[in-house]
Amino acid sequence: MTVRHFSVDYKKANEHGTFSPGDTLSGQVTVVTSRKIKAQCLLVKAKGKAQVGWCERDGRATAVYSDKRKYFYLEHVILQDKNKGDGSEIIRRGRNVYPFTFVIPNTEMPSSYEGKWGKISYTLQARLTLSIWRVQKTKTEFPFVTKSEFPFASKSEMIIIGLQKEQSATKTSFFGSAKVTVSVTAEKMGVRQGEALEFSVQVLNDSAQSLAPILYLWEKQTFAAQSKRIVHTNDILFESADCVPPWSSQTITKALRIPAELPPTFFNCCMMKLEYRLKISIDVHLTGSLEVKLPVVILLSTPEPHKLIPKRSAWFGKLRR
Structure with a gap:
């Protein structure tokens, strides 16, 4: 119960609350603790991916079909214990806020979507490592919209x-x-x-x-x-x-x-x-x-x-x- 609150949030890039290729994704990681603690690592990741998966039965056998594709992966290390002893890895008691900024790659990517057996998602994830046995994670999805008005296989x-x-x-x-x-x-x-x-x-x-x-x-x-x-x-x-x-x-x-x-x-x-x-x-x-x-x-x-x-x-x- 040392870490009482751990969250990651983003700021809206526009009035619609959506993001597109080339946009700046800014936010903050919030850590609330009951006492001063030492972190091995605190980082935040932004990623976009598509994944599908389903099962098919053939008699008594069950076949699993799945696939995934990563569109981008961005990582920012906020705190890291490098044995410097300079206190940079210390999280003070109370509410601590750590800002971050990513630039989403300016490449063609599909919009956020969730279907029957697949999903296209864009997420922010923060991870706080206190020890090998004490790791906390939190994540949130952000809505992503393609820049292409005609997202078709053929653009003739x-x-x-x-x-x-x-x-x-x-x-x-x-x-x-x-x-x-x-x-x-x-x-x-x-x-x-x-x-x-x-x-x-x-x-x-x-x-x-x-x-x-x-x-x-x-x-x-x-x-x-x-x-x-x-x-x-x-x-x-x-x-x-x-x-x-x-x-x-x-x-x-x-x-x-x-x-x-x-x-x-x-x-x-x-x-x-x-x-x-x-x-x-x-x-x-x-x-x-x-x-x-x-x-x-x-x-x-x-x-x-x-x-x-x-x-x-x-x-x-x-x-x-």
Whole structure:
């Protein structure tokens, strides 16, 4: 109980509370003690890394797949006992504050992200060593945002121009003698966080039953390790549209608002990527279902002042019309 408090904190670099390549990361390590102590070492580290990991069962055997990549590692030694006896390694009784400053490397790195089987994190960690048996650690994460507006594997002009072009897809399914055709058209493929994705759905119902289209924003997380891949998909947002009567056609126009806290599309991490689709699903009673998907690229918007990101479950639910 000699060390009563040990923490590491950082100062916001901007009003949004985020950091990017080339930014200065400043903060302080705070040590509160009940008496004067001698430290072997007190240091602080800043690092960025990506890591993935999952298990797969094959009969009785379980295979573990994992990988990690370090984007940067910075270290600053605050106190160190070098047997000088000059008192520089002494921590006085009470509250002691030690400032530090790092410059984040100005290289391309992905934004902070946490998915089903992987995480991209940027952290500060302080370590206080009093003896070989007495080591204390503390750490905190800081939000990191890439400077790239288009964090894609391919940065060709065709892909960037294509984000602003109209996108469409059509699918026809036969259920016995019945035929159902669904066409979906979006005004553009790229939409920013917090903006509305405007699209229209045309349903040609050549069947004897009413059909109720359900509109989804569909998420696809892909993770890779040791030449293996695993995919996690999720319906993030959904909304039911009006029923389409038998032997009729109907065009539905909607605007699906993208949550401001939803992570943007990215491909600039070698171990994971995040994609989205606009999905239209129609269940045909006792016969089958029809799905049409259209690519959606969610782009980074000007971030709001930093706040804790709610758990993903808070994003789910039916949207109000």
